[in-house]
Amino acid sequence: MIEVVFGGAELRAVTPLLVVVLFATTSLLYEVFNDDHKDPSRPVWLSLFGLAGGIVATVALWENGQAAFHGTFVLDGVAAFTNVVCLLAAGLSLLMAPGYLASIGVRAREVYPLVLFATSGMMIMGGARDLVVLFLGIEVMSIAAYVLAGIHRTDERSGEAALKYFLLGAFATGFLLYGMAILYGATGATSYDAIAAALPKAPKLLALGGVALLVVALGFKVSAVPFHFWAPDVYQGAPTSVTALMAVGIKAAAVVGFARLFIVALGSLYGDWAMVLWWLAVLTMTVGNVIAVAQNNVKRMLAYSSIAHAGYLLAAIVAGTPRGGGAVLFYLLAYTFMNVGAFAVVISLGRKGEVNEQFDDYAGLASRQPLIAAAMVLFLLSLTGIPPLVGFVGKLYLIEAILQAGYVWLAVIMVLNSAISAYYYLRLIFEMYMRDPSRPETAMEPAPLLIACLLVATVGTIFFGIFPDGPLDFARDAFAALR
Amino acid sequence: MDFPLLSLIVWSPLGAAIIVSLLPSQPLSVPRLAAFGLGLIPFLLSLVMLAGFDTSVGALQLTETVPWMPSLGVYYSIGVDGFSLWLILLTTFLTPVVILAAWTDIQHRVKEFMFFMLLLESGMLGALVATDLFLFFMYWELMLFPMVFVIGIWGGPRRRYAAIKFVVYTMAGSALMMIAMLYLVLVHAKTGQLSFDIVTLYDTKLSYAEETLLFWAFAIAFMIKVPMVPFHTWLPDAHTEAPTGGSVDLAGILLKMGAYGFLRFALPMFPAAAQDAFPIILALSVVGIIYGAMVAFPQPDMKRLVAYSSVSHLGFVMLGIYAFNRVGLTGGVLQMVNHGLSTGGLFILIGFIYDRKHTRQISEYGGLWKVVPIFSALFLVVTLSSIGLPGLNGFVGEFLILLGAFRAHGWAAAIATIGVVLGAAYMLTMYKHVVFGPVTKEENNALTDLTPREIAAIVPVIVMIVWMGVYPKPFIDRIEPTVTVLLQRLERAGANRHLGDASRGLASRDGGSEAERLAVVAHDGVAP
Numbered sequence A: 001m002i003e004v005v006f007g008g009a010e011l012r013a014v015t016p017l018l019v020v021v022l023f024a025t026t027s028l029l030y031e032v033f034n035d036d037h038k039d040p041s042r043p044v045w046l047s048l049f050g051l052a053g054g055i056v057a058t059v060a061l062w063e064n065g066q067a068a069f070h071g072t073f074v075l076d077g078v079a080a081f082t083n084v085v086c087l088l089a090a091g092l093s094l095l096m097a098p099g100y101l102a103s104i105g106v107r108a109r110e111v112y113p114l115v116l117f118a119t120s121g122m123m124i125m126g127g128a129r130d131l132v133v134l135f136l137g138i139e140v141m142s143i144a145a146y147v148l149a150g151i152h153r154t155d156e157r158s159g160e161a162a163l164k165y166f167l168l169g170a171f172a173t174g175f176l177l178y179g180m181a182i183l184y185g186a187t188g189a190t191s192y193d194a195i196a197a198a199l200p201k202a203p204k205l206l207a208l209g210g211v212a213l214l215v216v217a218l219g220f221k222v223s224a225v226p227f228h229f230w231a232p233d234v235y236q237g238a239p240t241s242v243t244a245l246m247a248v249g250i251k252a253a254a255v256v257g258f259a260r261l262f263i264v265a266l267g268s269l270y271g272d273w274a275m276v277l278w279w280l281a282v283l284t285m286t287v288g289n290v291i292a293v294a295q296n297n298v299k300r301m302l303a304y305s306s307i308a309h310a311g312y313l314l315a316a317i318v319a320g321t322p323r324g325g326g327a328v329l330f331y332l333l334a335y336t337f338m339n340v341g342a343f344a345v346v347i348s349l350g351r352k353g354e355v356n357e358q359f360d361d362y363a364g365l366a367s368r369q370p371l372i373a374a375a376m377v378l379f380l381l382s383l384t385g386i387p388p389l390v391g392f393v394g395k396l397y398l399i400e401a402i403l404q405a406g407y408v409w410l411a412v413i414m415v416l417n418s419a420i421s422a423y424y425y426l427r428l429i430f431e432m433y434m435r436d437p438s439r440p441e442t443a444m445e446p447a448p449l450l451i452a453c454l455l456v457a458t459v460g461t462i463f464f465g466i467f468p469d470g471p472l473d474f475a476r477d478a479f480a481a482l483r
Numbered sequence B: 001m002d003f004p005l006l007s008l009i010v011w012s013p014l015g016a017a018i019i020v021s022l023l024p025s026q027p028l029s030v031p032r033l034a035a036f037g038l039g040l041i042p043f044l045l046s047l048v049m050l051a052g053f054d055t056s057v058g059a060l061q062l063t064e065t066v067p068w069m070p071s072l073g074v075y076y077s078i079g080v081d082g083f084s085l086w087l088i089l090l091t092t093f094l095t096p097v098v099i100l101a102a103w104t105d106i107q108h109r110v111k112e113f114m115f116f117m118l119l120l121e122s123g124m125l126g127a128l129v130a131t132d133l134f135l136f137f138m139y140w141e142l143m144l145f146p147m148v149f150v151i152g153i154w155g156g157p158r159r160r161y162a163a164i165k166f167v168v169y170t171m172a173g174s175a176l177m178m179i180a181m182l183y184l185v186l187v188h189a190k191t192g193q194l195s196f197d198i199v200t201l202y203d204t205k206l207s208y209a210e211e212t213l214l215f216w217a218f219a220i221a222f223m224i225k226v227p228m229v230p231f232h233t234w235l236p237d238a239h240t241e242a243p244t245g246g247s248v249d250l251a252g253i254l255l256k257m258g259a260y261g262f263l264r265f266a267l268p269m270f271p272a273a274a275q276d277a278f279p280i281i282l283a284l285s286v287v288g289i290i291y292g293a294m295v296a297f298p299q300p301d302m303k304r305l306v307a308y309s310s311v312s313h314l315g316f317v318m319l320g321i322y323a324f325n326r327v328g329l330t331g332g333v334l335q336m337v338n339h340g341l342s343t344g345g346l347f348i349l350i351g352f353i354y355d356r357k358h359t360r361q362i363s364e365y366g367g368l369w370k371v372v373p374i375f376s377a378l379f380l381v382v383t384l385s386s387i388g389l390p391g392l393n394g395f396v397g398e399f400l401i402l403l404g405a406f407r408a409h410g411w412a413a414a415i416a417t418i419g420v421v422l423g424a425a426y427m428l429t430m431y432k433h434v435v436f437g438p439v440t441k442e443e444n445n446a447l448t449d450l451t452p453r454e455i456a457a458i459v460p461v462i463v464m465i466v467w468m469g470v471y472p473k474p475f476i477d478r479i480e481p482t483v484t485v486l487l488q489r490l491e492r493a494g495a496n497r498h499l500g501d502a503s504r505g506l507a508s509r510d511g512g513s514e515a516e517r518l519a520v521v522a523h524d525g526v527a528p
Helices: A009-033 A042-061 A077-104 A111-127 A131-149 A156-187 A192-201 A204-221 A230-237 A240-265 A267-293 A298-319 A322-349 A370-384 A390-404 A408-434 A448-466 A469-480 B005-022 B029-052 B082-101 B110-129 B133-142 B144-154 B159-189 B208-225 B234-241 B244-254 B256-269 B271-276 B278-296 B302-321 B326-357 B373-387 B393-408 B410-435 B442-446 B452-470 B473-496 B499-505 B514-523
Strands: B061-069 B074-080
Touching: A009 A042, A009 A111, A042 A077, A042 A111, A077 A111, A077 A240, A077 A322, A077 A448, A077 A469, A111 A131, A111 A240, A131 A156, A131 A240, A156 A192, A156 A204, A156 A230, A192 A240, A192 A267, A204 A240, A204 A267, A230 A240, A230 A298, A240 A267, A240 A298, A240 A322, A267 A298, A267 A408, A298 A322, A298 A390, A298 A408, A322 A370, A322 A390, A322 A448, A322 A469, A370 A390, A370 A408, A370 A448, A390 A408, A390 A448, A390 B159, A408 B144, A408 B159, B005 B029, B005 B061, B005 B074, B005 B082, B005 B110, B029 B082, B029 B110, B074 B082, B074 B110, B074 B133, B082 B110, B082 B244, B082 B256, B082 B326, B082 B452, B082 B473, B110 B133, B110 B144, B110 B244, B110 B256, B133 B144, B133 B159, B133 B256, B144 B159, B144 B244, B159 B208, B159 B234, B208 B256, B208 B271, B234 B244, B234 B302, B244 B256, B244 B302, B244 B326, B256 B271, B256 B302, B256 B326, B256 B473, B271 B473, B278 B302, B278 B410, B302 B326, B302 B393, B302 B410, B326 B373, B326 B393, B326 B452, B326 B473, B373 B393, B373 B410, B373 B452, B393 B410, B393 B452
Parallel strands: none
Antiparallel strands: B061 B074
């Protein structure tokens, strides 16, 4: 009994998605019919408009409690917040892309529509209330991301990254589908609400088997230890602007998809999955931080730091409370500003033919490019969790939610991890400020768009550190309205 | 709300830092003069605060409260009382002095140095006035990083090692503190009110085990900062590597934050656990006093020697606080200021002589009195102040501390007295080797005496040293009411507990009963 209903709630819920996809398609077609490469900035602007349009539509149309397409897709507060975070991340990564891609010799301007397609996948994940829709979102996002990772065709590392990401991603998809199938077998439903209703009567072992496979698959997407092995190579090999999108946008969508599925659909199994996620979170943050300490490549360090942050986010999912969910959403916003900012700085140091990604390349940056160094200090201190920057407030909320749910040891482990992370973030700051430049270098002006990206990231990092109330209250209410 | 004087004091150095960072960095006199001139503003403002400070009130004064993050119960709430008053003045006083003293010491990236020094001042002042835990924590971390940069950029050869050690120690402490802070707030939130305000949090109902754990989480963070043995090892490295300005701020003010944290947070928030912790804290204080003095003795480097002497002196401060009587606590608070002045002065003078000869090795000097008499004379005054010669400030603080400690724990005070003797021994030995005797090194004959700028920087410190030594009453008068408030709170917490606990906490330490002890406390005031 499939009746196609389109209008009202349905239209409302998918409009932001439609805007983004429409612009993506337009941008792609524009490429096809205008391959004279006269004005390379046009697809960039087109894509940025698309992303901005997505944000506007999200803000205007979101509504709690309504469900579209027979309850399979929603644009509630959580989805709206996720949309904004992912669109913001995509927008910032687009801002840093043009100059950077030109400098490493990537001409393919399919990058821009691909970023938009990946973003639309993330938006689907944020609003999915059905296993099939979740799968759809993950695949739309991932396939675009596989291509993006390998867009630097002449670079071996980029090719390696794409292949690795694709192979392991396909493997994870297998787990995901198998898990979904088993869960369907146990409950007879794919919609979250129906699963939640059927779970108490479902055969427990079967359901748990499905949940375990889902943990593996989603753990892969959020790069949780021990499913993280792809992350450092892919992050390092992919073009930096793509890495920024992966580290922030993809992670955000995956974490929200994770949280919604586990809290809404699998809430009655909380007692079972909470302990698994507890260990997963602890392992993820600890392994991520400890290995990050040993890195000498900044992108690789940021990759491991991103793994560690996935651990912090998982820890708040363990809490399983609206406060925890709200803290996760807020942290994703915080993470967007500070991490994209850090990647933008990495890009700004690249030169034609050399990437300058080693710690040594940052020596004496403060005297060469004081403003960029100062911005990097802000981002790194925020990632460490130093007040009054946004990373601190974000971490504080995470810990507060974890403590409130009664997981004192988890909170202690997280704070100790955060102290470990201070070591490697500070090491980079020390390189920039406390060593002399390893070689004389002429300061190069970063592209105007890159400056805009840095500016947005800086302002966000400071502003939401001092005035976090607005987004935080929104995120909490959004999660409270979930159930 | 009245005129936001305290806010102005806290924020004006930040404003000054921003102005300095916008000025041209060449010629070097521009950032130097600007930083000095702007650095005087907070000092003048704090003098206004001093004039308006009500001597008869022990509670917080000049309070300001503005909602900041309502969703978390965080308020921008600040205030000043007898514990913070003199430390605030010390901070605003030392900053211009340090800028003047570091005039020629810092030759590269002068603008950034001035920026960080003013930022540091803002952070320290914020930590001293914050009465909201969240706000305090923010400033606590904020004052860490300017100091790290000062050590790491302008420090000696091992500056990076020293800076990272400093960060790791402090961050480890603040990590514990953050958990404890949130835990406390969440326990309190069960009453339906989410708040980070310390006075509100005083009423939190905690089980004894919770209170003990939370106390130690805070206490370890503060003990690292004091620093108390065995958390002191970052200090000699940080001091030795830091430039003069950094050392003065570090010794003068940053170290006080640990002891101040005990007074403002750890003791009043967890009164019962804090009092029961006395055997450990006292033992560590006494060990610190003796150990610091004994390690200071053989140091060949003047700065390292003074750094270890700080470990010893801060042990006295903790001893005074943990006497838990009016004399001891007052002495402890006063000694914080004294130590800031005398050790700050020592570092400034050592910096002056280092500027001339670029070594701090005691063996490189000798017979300076004949060559640089003004330096030697001033150095003598500050050295004697550090030893605790009657008539100078160090004596008043040490005497009160020992008096208070004798009443509470004779054994601890007795051992600590050995530290006084040792202190005189190592300081005078250093002074003898540097200043007296024949000029052993030929090149030392060419040393020039202090310039007018240098004299202008050190003389205000010496004036304060003498003033506080000769007439400490105005200082003590403003400390005592707050001490009384804290003591009442501690006594109440002791009395509130069932008797078994109470006798363990308070009475057993000097063999007397609770009532006797109260009587002693009530009658042992040093000032009316």
